[in-house]
Amino acid sequence: MSNSELKEALDTLKATGVRITPQRHAILEYLIKSMSHPTADEIYKALEGKFPNMSVATVYNNLRVFREVGLVKELTYGDSSSRFDYVTSNHYHVICESCGKIVDFHYPALDEVEQLASHVTGFKVSHHRMEVYGTCPDCQKKDVH
Amino acid sequence: MSNSELKEALDTLKATGVRITPQRHAILEYLIKSMSHPTADEIYKALEGKFPNMSVATVYNNLRVFREVGLVKELTYGDSSSRFDYVTSNHYHVICESCGKIVDFHYPALDEVEQLASHVTGFKVSHHRMEVYGTCPDCQKKDVH
DNA sequence: TTATTACTTTATAATCTTTATAATTAGTGT
DNA sequence: ACACTAATTATAAAGATTATAAAGTAATAA
Structure with missing residues (x-):
């Protein structure tokens, strides 16, 4: 359930070489368990009790890291601040037009498009x-030489 | 072409009781002719020559007015500032799994996914x-009977 | 054409979100 | 445990957008 999701998320971090700090653990846990789309400030306030000294910058930094790794999606609706959404199971494919290699990448389902x-x-x-098309890193190197 | 679009836009403003000021005229013209998705600041800078005294607030105010009238769409991608798009023609396809019919629907390009x-x-x-898949209205009716 | 009126613009400041910086602290692999 | 390097903190700064009040101006009708 949400515990195994957290474990998976932590594994993803480890696999991509992202350090697991208490703050990151807490932010991830909050994202997964809250079942909502909190703003950075909401997360910051929610963890104030556990981490009285945590900086807002830490929240922003880590949300960016999670986003870069594909664990979290940043939702930019019309309102003033971004909302952050834990990505569950969806992924799409990137396809290399040169060698045909297919690589997964995680992204939340495009529900809005369907709607x-x-x-x-x-x-x-x-x-x-x-599907996204392009050139994989290996073929990019080949092209240069 | 883009001139008639501008004329149409001005008619829309008149019809909805929005005053046509030189600034509004210029902003609309820029949006239509630039063929891009400018930020408020880009518009502001682009019109600096013509309107040395124009305030940034004017740009924001009028973009909001245009959005409220439906002439302009505000795109909130990931980056820091909103981009404004004069009703364009980006589109994808919906495909009927029953009869194969293909219908266009308009949606801004998924740049974020690519990034x-x-x-x-x-x-x-x-x-x-x-592509989006589903059942077209005609085939939905057939299925019922 | 001119007067009127309500809407717009301008200029400025304030607000709010997010990022940058530098010093300190703390994960991680060996 | 050590060394290496990244992450956190605290603070400041940047950047985007909105609010406010005074001055200006488009639209309308007499």
């Missing part, structure tokens, strides 16, 4: 597909 | 594709 398509066209939407 | 994929996988991304 909009459904609303605008009257379709009853069942699913969608998306 | 994330590129960052996480190291690929040099060239493009992406996305």
Whole structure:
């Protein structure tokens, strides 16, 4: 359940060489267990009790790290501050146009796109597909030489 | 072409009782002719020559007015400032799984997905594709009977 | 054309979110 | 435990957007 999700998240961090600090642990735990889309400030305030000395910058820094690793999505709706969403299970593919290699990358499902398509066209939407195309790091090196 | 678009836009303003000031005219014209997604500040700087005394607040105020009237869409991608888009024609496809019909729907390009994929996988991304699948209104009716 | 009125613009300041900096602290692999 | 390097803290700064009040101006009708 959410505990195994946390464990998975920590494994992801370890695998990508991101240090696991108490603050990171707490922020991740909060994101996973809160089941909401908190702002950075909400997270900061929620963890004030546990980490009285934690800086807001730490929250922002770590949310950025999580986002870069694909664990968290930053939602930029219209309002003034970003909201952060723990990414559960969805992933898409990046495909190398040179050698055909396929690599997973995590990204939350594009629910909003489905909703909009459904609303605008009257379709009853069942699913969608998306792929990103480009050149993998190996082939980029080859191209240079 | 873009001139008639501008004319249409001005008609829309008139029809909705929004005053047409020189600044509004210029901002609209810039949005339509620039063919880009400028930030408020970019618009401000672009019109500096024509309106040396124009305030940034004027740009923001009017972009809000245009948005409220539906002439402009505010795009909140990841970066720090909003971008403003004059109703354009980016689109994807919805495909009926029952009869194969394909219908366009408009949606801003998923630049953010490309960026994330590129960052996480190291690929040099060239493009992406996305389709939504479902049942078209006609086939929904058939299914019922 | 001119007067009126309400809406706009300008200039400035304030607010709020997010990032940068530098010194200190603390994970992690050996 | 040690050394290496990254992360945290505290603070300041930057940057985007909004608020305010005074001055200006577009639209309308007499």
